[in-house]
Amino acid sequence: MDTARLQRIAVFAALTIGLHAAAFWLLARGTPKPPAPRGEPVSFDLSTWAQSLPALESRPEVKRPQAPQPAASSAPKPSSERPAPARQAGPSPMAGAPVGTATAPSTDTGRAPDARPNTGAQQGVDASALLAKRMLLHTQVLAGPIEAPQPVAEGRQTFTHDGKTWQIESESNAPDGGRRNRFAESSEGRFGERGLVPERYGEKRGTRGERATHFQWPKGVLSFSARTDQLPLPEGVQDRLSVRWQIGLILQTRPELQREGAQFTVPVASTTELMDWRFTVVGREQITVGNQTVSAWRLQRAADAERVFDQQVSVWLAPSLGWAPVKLRLAGAQGRVVEVVATEVELAEAPAR
Numbered sequence: 001m002d003t004a005r006l007q008r009i010a011v012f013a014a015l016t017i018g019l020h021a022a023a024f025w026l027l028a029r030g031t032p033k034p035p036a037p038r039g040e041p042v043s044f045d046l047s048t049w050a051q052s053l054p055a056l057e058s059r060p061e062v063k064r065p066q067a068p069q070p071a072a073s074s075a076p077k078p079s080s081e082r083p084a085p086a087r088q089a090g091p092s093p094m095a096g097a098p099v100g101t102a103t104a105p106s107t108d109t110g111r112a113p114d115a116r117p118n119t120g121a122q123q124g125v126d127a128s129a130l131l132a133k134r135m136l137l138h139t140q141v142l143a144g145p146i147e148a149p150q151p152v153a154e155g156r157q158t159f160t161h162d163g164k165t166w167q168i169e170s171e172s173n174a175p176d177g178g179r180r181n182r183f184a185e186s187s188e189g190r191f192g193e194r195g196l197v198p199e200r201y202g203e204k205r206g207t208r209g210e211r212a213t214h215f216q217w218p219k220g221v222l223s224f225s226a227r228t229d230q231l232p233l234p235e236g237v238q239d240r241l242s243v244r245w246q247i248g249l250i251l252q253t254r255p256e257l258q259r260e261g262a263q264f265t266v267p268v269a270s271t272t273e274l275m276d277w278r279f280t281v282v283g284r285e286q287i288t289v290g291n292q293t294v295s296a297w298r299l300q301r302a303a304d305a306e307r308v309f310d311q312q313v314s315v316w317l318a319p320s321l322g323w324a325p326v327k328l329r330l331a332g333a334q335g336r337v338v339e340v341v342a343t344e345v346e347l348a349e350a351p352a353r
Contacts, residue, residue, distance in 0.1 A: 120194025120236040120246065120266075122253035127195045128163045130252050131245070132322045133349035135159040141172050142339045146331065149339055153181065157325075159245060165190045168241050172340070182206060187241040189215070194236055195249040201239035203271050211271040213239060222269055231274050237267040244315055247279060247299060248323035257281060258297070277301045277313070287316050289326050290344045294318045296326055303331070321345045 121127055137157040142149035155172030167188045174181035183205055189198040201213040212225045215237065221230040222237070238246045243266055250264060251257055257264060262281040267274060282298040296316040303312040316327035326342040 120192075121249040123193050125253045126191075127249050127253070128161055128166075128191045129351055130249060130323075131159070131161060131166075132347040132351065133161060134347070135322055135324055136346040137324060137326070137342045138344040138346075139172070139340050140343050141174075142337075142341065144336065146335050146337045149337055155340070161191070163191075166196065168245065170241055185241045187239050189242065195253075196238065196242050196246045198237070198239050198242045198269075201241065201269065201271070203240075213269050213271055215239075215269070222274060224271060226272050234267045234274075237269055237274070239269050243268050243277070244325040244328065245323075247315065248317045248325070251281075251297060251317065252323060282314075285316065287318065287326055289318070289321065289342050294320050294326065318345075322347050322350050 135158070139155045139157060140151055141153035141155060143152045144150045153172045153174040155170065157168070157170040159168050160166065165188070167186075169184075169186050171182065171184040184203070186200075186202045187198055188200050189196055191197065197215075197217070199215050199217070201215075202210050203212075204210045210225075214223045214225075215233060216223060216230075217233065220233050222233045223230045246266065250266075254264075256262070258281070260281060260283040263278060265276050265278050268277045269275075279299045279301050282300050284295050285298050286293050287296045296318040299315050299317070301313040312329075312331040314327075314329040314331070315325050317323050318326045322345070324342065324345050324347075326345065328340040330338045332338075
């Protein structure tokens, strides 16, 4: 084979390779790149479902603590405790304004005046005798449109007491989410003249560390791990977990409230603030608990229209099951809800009825 022919073959091969490379380049340039692969979809994120809940959360706007401002000359000052937090614009306490910000503390104790007479159970009644020594609720969490919420997680709630002190544990887990989809609450305290007296409330969402609220009764203040200032501690205050059992004690010991339209107020602490929750007794409804149907009192706390992320809270209490909170519903905007429904209730050493 002569040299000229070899040169022609080499040139032809080079042109062929070049044309193929150009074609591949043009195809690659003209073909849209597929989107970057995403992680495995999670059907439901329990680390945010209870923005409230709940052992329930309303996603309040949390402001970072600011340096204390000089008090106005007309504002009363406490003599022994820290200055009261600055007042914030918002609805009236009955509509859910932060407790301790709408009313100045008294000048002799540093605590907010008690504007909620008899907010708890009837005084003088042994509340511990009205509750089972141990109450275990197996629960299912549902979420979605109010017409047809779908199961997204399972959980359990445990209430125990020894006649003097009590403890509540609540936990929910989505089956495919691991620790990320875990929401847990805890509350502990003692019995007082008007029912439950919480001393500590804790909340854990997903892998985030626990946030706690401390009820410092000897000092008369409420402190938070998530903020540096303190709030006056009102009588009858509950946390977002204990309130579900306290309202059952209120109805048991104050039968005048066992009627449609009855109302009462309970101050409720979260991990960042203190609110007045105004409950309305809606009436009695039939609720399915596992394979049985029970009659339950439905109580409702309306959402505050001035708080963007606030939610309506409904609780169903079943007298035949030790006044257990057999259903909880958080209703937000656009008709979407989160429900915690008991599928089984176990009572140990329940009081005779």
